[in-house]
Amino acid sequence: MPPKKKVEEKKLLLGRPGNNLKTGIVGLANVGKSTFFQAITRCPLGNPANYPFATIDPEEARVIVPSPRFDNLVEAYKPKSEVPAHITIYDIAGLTKGASAGEGLGNAFLSHIRAVDAIYQVCRVFDDPEIIHIEGDVNPVRDLEIISNELRLKDIEFATKHLEAAERLTKRGGQSLEMKKLKEEVELVKRIIALLESGQRVANHTWTVKEIEVINTMFLLTAKPSIYLINLSERDYLRKKNKYLLAIKEWVDKYSPGDVIIPISVCLEERLSHMTEEEIKEEEKAINGASALPKIITTMRKKLDLISFFTSGADEVREWTIREGTKAPDAAGVIHNDLKNTFILADVMKYDDLMELKSEKEVQSAGKLMKKGKEYVVEDGDIIYFRAAAGKN
Structure with a gap:
């Protein structure tokens, strides 16, 4: 008999996002976060001003998930009500070096990141003397390291406090199942701290079901699935070239393995956001390029193993989001x-x-x-x- 085909085990995912997926836009100040937020949500929220901390409280808006299947069902049923799937997007204030220790807006916007299910991390690779870079010049790998370090340092702080609390409980002694579970938790948290100290993210490693149950109670920042949005000039985006792209890929492969990189031109997206659907099609044909927004939305759903089912009838067609x-x-x-x-x-x-x-x-x-x-x-x-x-x- 031929050998049985090996079934590849599916990697378990952290977190439990449901029908209302919450995604935060994260990055340093003045990298294009608020302008991206306005473009993807087509609303005037956010504050794309040319100075740090222009956005203080996270702005929030719902974004419709592009869905040809939903559109076709609406066409077939012609219902009284149409309810597409959506994700909720938060424009979070720009991080700065030292945020984990309270610098800038520090703990306030780190808590905003803690509240979302996933992260769009915007990284600037365009030069523009009119738009101030908080670090003085454009250096995307340095910027990625700053964000990574701040999130990891805060997670080390969270994990250390969790470890101290768990170790205090183990001092009671005994051989109960509860004590055994506590001791296993202590060892797990020690491994997490060591992982973070080595420069890695929690989200990019495989964990057992029991370990995920513990990690989910810790609400770690680096346990959030991430997609890296590389903000190019419109020219570089359309020609699909930029001197920083290879270095960015090498950094992500090393410190955030498996995470997706999507090039985007926030400048182009902002321009398209003021057009009608027909005008967008004409413009995309003229420039021989397309908006990255549909890919950005659908890729996040796929990354989180989210799928859709539909309820359809003459009264309503609705798309619902669930985990695979x-x-x-x-x-x-x-x-x-x-x-x-x-x-x-x-x-x-x-x-x-x-x-x-x-x-x-x-x-x-x-x-x-x-x-x-x-x-x-x-x-x-x-x-x-x-x-x-x-x-x-």
């Missing part, structure tokens, strides 16, 4: 807790089947409308009608 691997009752719970608690079954259609057969009736006639129970794992693109007890559906 979610079972039907938990997916129903995203809509309403009552649906989870009184779940009976789920009527499931595949998006591709509906698009091919054109109607729910034809899907049912073809025997492709499936009835699934509590153990069904929802798949990306499923169109679901949940049935629950007591007439709740």
Whole structure:
């Protein structure tokens, strides 16, 4: 018999982001964070002024997730209400060297980072004498190191306090299961501190389910999944060249392995944000380039193992966000807790089947409308009608 094919274990993810994904925009002052925020959200929030700490309190806005499937379902059903999926974006004040020790706005915006599920880290690689760089000149690797160091130093502080508290509890002694668990936690936190001191991020390493349960209680800054947005001039973005790109890739590969780098021109995005959809298409054709915003949004969802299911009908078409691997009752719970608690079954259609057969009736006639129970794992693109007890559906 041929040898069994080895099944690659999926890396467990930190955190538990749900239907309302919160993402923070992080970086040094004057790297383009607030202008990027205004472009991606198409709103006048934020404060893209040319001086440090222009943004003090984090601004917040919802961003619609680009979804051709949602658009096609809306076209098919022509519902009274359309509710696309979204992510919530926070424009967080610029970090500075010494933030972990309270410099600048210090602890205030580090706490803002602690509150989000994931991070867009903006790194400036364009030269512009009109826009002050807080460190005096453009040096993206230095900037990446400053952000990394501040987040790691704060995490070392968090982890050290956690370790001290856990060690105090172990001094009680005994051989109970609780004591064994505490001792394992102490060893885990020591490993985390050593990892941070070596220059690494918690998010870029593999952890067991038990370890993740502990790490999630610590709310570490470096446990946040990150995407690096490299802010280029419009010229460099369109020609896909910049002298700093290789050095940035080498730094990310070493200190943040596995994380995604996406080139962007905030200047271009800001210009496109004032245009209609038709004007954007014409401009993109004229410059032979495209906005990076759709990729930035969808890549973050993919990085967090987030998928979509749909509820569709004449009254409403809505796209819901869940973690990959979610079972039907938990997916129903995203809509309403009552649906989870009184779940009976789920009527499931595949998006591709509906698009091919054109109607729910034809899907049912073809025997492709499936009835699934509590153990069904929802798949990306499923169109679901949940049935629950007591007439709740």
